[in-house]
Amino acid sequence: MISGSFIDEFGFRYSMTKLIVCLTGMPGAGKSTIAEGLKPKGYDIVNMGNAVREEAKKRNLEPSRSNLGKLMLELREKNGPGAIAELIKPQIESSSSNVILIDGVRSNDEIEVLRKIGNVKLLAIHASTDTRFDFLQKRGRSDDPQTKEHFEERDNRELGVGISNSIALSDYAISNIGLTKDELIESANEIIQSWVL
Amino acid sequence: MISGSFIDEFGFRYSMTKLIVCLTGMPGAGKSTIAEGLKPKGYDIVNMGNAVREEAKKRNLEPSRSNLGKLMLELREKNGPGAIAELIKPQIESSSSNVILIDGVRSNDEIEVLRKIGNVKLLAIHASTDTRFDFLQKRGRSDDPQTKEHFEERDNRELGVGISNSIALSDYAISNIGLTKDELIESANEIIQSWVL
Numbered sequence: 079m080i081s082g083s084f085i086d087e088f089g090f091r092y093s094m095t096k097l098i099v100c101l102t103g104m105p106g107a108g109k110s111t112i113a114e115g116l117k118p119k120g121y122d123i124v125n126m127g128n129a130v131r132e133e134a135k136k137r138n139l140e141p142s143r144s145n146l147g148k149l150m151l152e153l154r155e156k157n158g159p160g161a162i163a164e165l166i167k168p169q170i171e172s173s174s175s176n177v178i179l180i181d182g183v184r185s186n187d188e189i190e191v192l193r194k195i196g197n198v199k200l201l202a203i204h205a206s207t208d209t210r211f212d213f214l215q216k217r218g219r220s221d222d223p224q225t226k227e228h229f230e231e232r233d234n235r236e237l238g239v240g241i242s243n244s245i246a247l248s249d250y251a252i253s254n255i256g257l258t259k260d261e262l263i264e265s266a267n268e269i270i271q272s273w274v275l
Numbered sequence: 276m277i278s279g280s281f282i283d284e285f286g287f288r289y290s291m292t293k294l295i296v297c298l299t300g301m302p303g304a305g306k307s308t309i310a311e312g313l314k315p316k317g318y319d320i321v322n323m324g325n326a327v328r329e330e331a332k333k334r335n336l337e338p339s340r341s342n343l344g345k346l347m348l349e350l351r352e353k354n355g356p357g358a359i360a361e362l363i364k365p366q367i368e369s370s371s372s373n374v375i376l377i378d379g380v381r382s383n384d385e386i387e388v389l390r391k392i393g394n395v396k397l398l399a400i401h402a403s404t405d406t407r408f409d410f411l412q413k414r415g416r417s418d419d420p421q422t423k424e425h426f427e428e429r430d431n432r433e434l435g436v437g438i439s440n441s442i443a444l445s446d447y448a449i450s451n452i453g454l455t456k457d458e459l460i461e462s463a464n465e466i467i468q469s470w471v472l
Contacts, residue, residue, distance in 0.1 A: 104443050202401070204448035233444070242439035246301050247430070251401035253448045 096176055096196035099270050100183035102244045103203035105232050106210030106217075108254040108262055112203065113181040115263030121270075122175035126182035127221075129165040143221040143228065147235055154239070159187035170195060177274060185240035186247070199273045201266065202248035205255060207233075249273075293373055293393035296467050297380035299441045300400035302429050303407030303414075305451040305459055309400065310378040312460030318467075319372035323379035324418075326362040340418040340425065344432055351436070356384035367392060374471060382437035383444070396470045398463065399445035402452060404430075446470075 099121075101109040113123045130150055131141050139145045153161040162184070170178055170192075178196070183189060192198050205213070211229050214222045223229040245251070250269050254262055296318075298306040310320045327347055328338050336342045350358040359381070367375055367389075375393070380386060389395050402410070408426050411419045420426040442448070447466050451459055 204399070204401075204443075204445070206446045207444060237440055237443065242443035243434055246401075246434065246439035246442050247404060248401070249403045250452060251448055251450045253450060255447060 096170070096173070096178060097270075097274060098170065098178050098180060098192050098196040098198045099273065100180045100189060100192065100198060100200050100244070101203060101266075102183045102200055102241065102248060104205075104210055104241065104245075105223075105229075105236060106214040107203040107205045108213075108252075109181050109203055111259060112263055112266045113179055115259065116179060116267060116270075119267060120175065120177075122170075122173045122178045124166050124169050124173075124178060124180050126162050126166060126180060126184070126188075129169075130162060133165060141220050143223065143232070146221050147232075150239075159185060159239070160191035163188035163191035167191070167195065177270065179270075183244060184236060186243055187240070189244060199270075200244060200248040200250075201269060202245045202251040203262075203266075204245070204251055204253050209255060293367070293370070293375060294467075294471055295367065295375050295377060295389050295393040295395045296470065297377045297386060297389065297395060297397050297441070298400060298463075299380045299397055299438065299445060301402075301407055301438065301442075302420075302426075302433060303409075303411040304400040304402045305410075305449075306378050306400055308456060309460055309463040310376055312456065313376060313464060313467075316464060317372065317374075319367075319370045319375045321363050321366050321370075321375060321377050323359050323363060323377060323381070323385075326366075327359060330362060338417045340420065340429070343418050344429075347436075356382060356436070357388035360385035360388035364388070364392065374467065376467075380441060381433060383440055384437070386441060396467075397441060397445040397447075398466060399442045399448040400459075400463075401442070401448055401450050406452060 101112060103109050110125070113125065117123055130146055133153070134141050134146060134149055137149075139149065150162065153165070157164060166180070180192065183200070189198055189200065211226065214229065215224060218224070223232045252262070252265055252269070257265070298309060300306050307322070310322065314320055327343055330350070331338050331343060331346055334346070336346065347359065350362070354361060363377070377389065380397070386395055386397065408423065411426065412421060415421070420429045449459070449462055449466070454462070
């Protein structure tokens with residue numbers, strides 16, 4: 079466990095354990111929108127996908143959908159099912175923030191890695207398949223699927239590593255249907271604040 | 276597809292396809308509360324668990340947690356992963372209601388069986404692990420887990436047949452935290468009504 083400590087005005091020492099909030103959900107459900115929107119609140123944001131993109135860069139790989147998919151599977155094969163969480167451990171450990179948001183947790187194995195370094199809470203974001211497909215087409219990040227076929231392939235890859243179990247066993251689920259961007263961000267913030275206290 | 280038809284005042288014939296709403300979610304999330312609460316609204320309710328209990332009765336088996344679990348696995352092994360949905364097909368086909376609620380859908384294979392006989396929508400109910408355990412302890416149905424060990428065993432059995440995929444790919448997810456029983460039932464009703472229209 080990472081923990082800091084402080085001494086109060088009466089000389090008592092208190093220890094603090096980092097709160098690690100894992101955002102989980104199918105591709106396009108709204109995880110990154112929440113993470114981006116909550117940056118100004120002072121939380122540290124760690125993006126699991128970016129960690130894989132960084133790793134691809136180090137290996138001189140184009141950050142294409144298929145390259146990133148292959149790299150993710152390769153890392154898991156080599157370093158175990160919690161491999162992507164291992165990639166971000168140093169970033170969490172060196173963070174000065176007491177609340178860290180992890181964008182894009184994909185399996186219970188990754189969560190187990192994080193439980194060793196802090197108090198983990200799981201926040202699931204849900205949206206229907208049609209809503210997610212529309213959103214990803216509009217976003218068009220280098221690895222975002224633009225056809226229904228690639229979309230289903232991406233969904234199946236995520237389901238294959240166990241993302242749905244982390245959704246089913248989450249501490250809270252937000253339904254991202256009929257919410258404005260600001261409402262989505264604010265409802266996530268309220269839940270996270272209830273965990274801090 | 277089951278469908279009826281009617282002729283309007285101008286002599287045009289319209290066909291109607293049954294709406295099959297599958298309630299999905301981990302044990303204790305609130306599926307049966309919704310199903311029971313919506314009975315008076317005129318929906319037909321089909322309980323997948325009861326279908327298994329009926330089958331146990333036919334075979335002179337006590338409806339204990341372990342017997343029902345074993346029977347479910349046995350039926351799937353014998354008749355394929357959609358076996359429990361096959362059990363309820365006659366009940367759906369003979370229903371006179373245009374909206375049928377299925378309580379306790381556990382896998383995409385079951386959903387595929389239902390898609391052949393109607394227009395299927397998936398409504399997921401989510402609650403945290405602690406909330407679900409508390410609820411099941413209070414309910415105490417013959418097969419409800421009373422210890423944390425049995426609770427986890429039950430969760431894992433459901434995850435093992437793929438329930439989390441049907442949650443992740445659902446059309447709508449209700450978060451059953453901080454809602455009264457009536458609010459939970461009403462929010463489910465609103466969503467179902469939006470699918471009927």
